[in-house]
Amino acid sequence: MNYRRATLEIFAFAAFFIAIVVVLANYSYPSQVILGGKVFRVEVVDTEALLQKGLSGHAPLQNNEGMFFVFQTPDNYGFWMKDMTFPIDIIWMDQNFKITHIESRVSPDTYPKIFYPNANSLYVLEISAGEASSLGVGVGGMVTFVRNSGRFGL
Numbered sequence: 001m002n003y004r005r006a007t008l009e010i011f012a013f014a015a016f017f018i019a020i021v022v023v024l025a026n027y028s029y030p031s032q033v034i035l036g037g038k039v040f041r042v043e044v045v046d047t048e049a050l051l052q053k054g055l056s057g058h059a060p061l062q063n064n065e066g067m068f069f070v071f072q073t074p075d076n077y078g079f080w081m082k083d084m085t086f087p088i089d090i091i092w093m094d095q096n097f098k099i100t101h102i103e104s105r106v107s108p109d110t111y112p113k114i115f116y117p118n119a120n121s122l123y124v125l126e127i128s129a130g131e132a133s134s135l136g137v138g139v140g141g142m143v144t145f146v147r148n149s150g151r152f153g154l
Helices: 002-025 048-053
Strands: 029-035 038-045 065-075 088-093 099-106 121-128 143-146
Touching: 029 065, 029 121, 038 048, 038 121, 121 143
Parallel strands: 038 065
Antiparallel strands: 029 038, 029 143, 065 121, 088 099, 088 121
C-alpha cells in the first residue's frame, strides 16, 4: 500500500511541476529597453508559442510600451500583422543589439504580407507606429536591453 501511495505522490508532484513549466512558457515577462534615449516597458517573449503569437489580439501599445522578441539563433525572421488591430514599428537587431532593419508604421491592413529584414537578426522590438522616426532612430543605431532575471537569464 505504501508503494502505491508513494507512486501516486511522485506522479502528482511531476504533473504539478510540468503544469507550472507549461504555464510559465506561455507568459511573457517584463523588462525595459532604451531606444533613442527613451525608456520603453516591454514584454519579453522567448518561447515558441509566444514568438508565434506576438502582439496578435493584444491591446494597443502606449507610446512607452513594446514587445521584445528573443530568438535562439540569428536568422531572417519575418513578421506579419495577423490578428493585429493597431499599426506598429518593427525593429530588427543583431546579437549586439545593433539595428539592422526597420519597418515603420506597419498597418494591420498589410496582412497577409510578411515583412523580412535585410540581414539576419536575433532580437526584434515592436513599438507604437511612428516612434522610431520620432526618436530619430535608424539602421546602425543601438538598442539597450535592460537585463533582468528573465526566464533564460537574458
